[in-house]
Amino acid sequence: MKNETYWKKLLSSAITTAEELSRHLPIDREKIEKVIARYPMRINSYYLSLIRHQGDPLWKQAIPDIAEIEDTWGDDDPLTEEAQSPVPNLIHRYPDRAVFLISSECAMFCRYCMRKRKIGHPFVVNDHTIDAGIRYIRDHTDIRDMILSGGDPLLLDDERLKTTLTQLRAISHVEIIRIHTRIPCTLPQRITPELCDMLKAFHPLYINTHFNHPDEITPQSSMACAMLANAGIPMGCQTVLLKGVNDDPEIMKRLMQKLMSIRVKPYYIHQSDLVRGTGHFHTHPEKGLEIIEKLRGHTSGLCVPHFMIDLPGGGGKIPLLPEYVQKKEPHRWLIRNYEGKSFEYPIKGKNNGHS
């Protein structure tokens, strides 16, 4: 079967009803039906095949949970993305970079999605919204970093994606392009030699992908990442910290190490956003700090991403770090290392004879 036909078939045969799902997994059909009336489900046979048992970390990401509709907590759009959209599907929050949603499709509907409000009410992406976005980017010469997101940009056809990339590359102030995609994890069959050949004409092009658990790193996803890396695309990973999935320092360490082994550099661990219907995934910020604490110094620095919290109200992403400085005095700081041992660091300055 042609590469393109194969991934499209996997996508179009994805499971979307409780009835179909019950043929594969032991589920409570009635509960699942209630949830998907509000928040639809999509699970393709590849990701389904990775689920090992009821309630495991991959199950939790893919299978609807009644908690989604019992949740009264959170907001549909806590990061006020809609208010920061000058034209439809374009979010401009920071001075030199913007996010452009160029696809409304995903290979799987992740239950904890930050854009859960949009799932099942597919926002419109068409020639008109793409043209309006391109015009905005062309008119805003301070945008030097364009982030393509969605939905998943890699669910566009090669030709369609190529057209948008060509339009962006024609804008001289756009220095780098990033594609934010979960495809290497949820539908790695989409990463074809033809796609990689097309993408490598648009360098400097970066990909940030999204793995949350070491069990997602399979021969298929490793192959997809190798093909992209071989096309010269630096790969990063944005992981979301999720209760019952990866809120455990040992699991996170294994994930980060495995990512490095497939040439994907851990970029961010995100504190999960306060999105309605996802409260059961939420962790205390201390959990993220504990994870960073148990990575830094204990494994390669390359395996240590930044732990980020996206401030509600559109304040943007802020890194949180464990406190290593124990005491600041004029002539010395007391700093602890990763093992908790304290060390003195002398401070040179005008007032203490060291200048």
Ligand SMILES: *Cc1c(COP(=O)(O)O)cnc(C)c1O
């Ligand atoms: C996360 C985000 C970015 C990119 O942030 P980086 O820290 O540069 O990766 C840009 N715009 C918006 C609206 C974002 O949410």
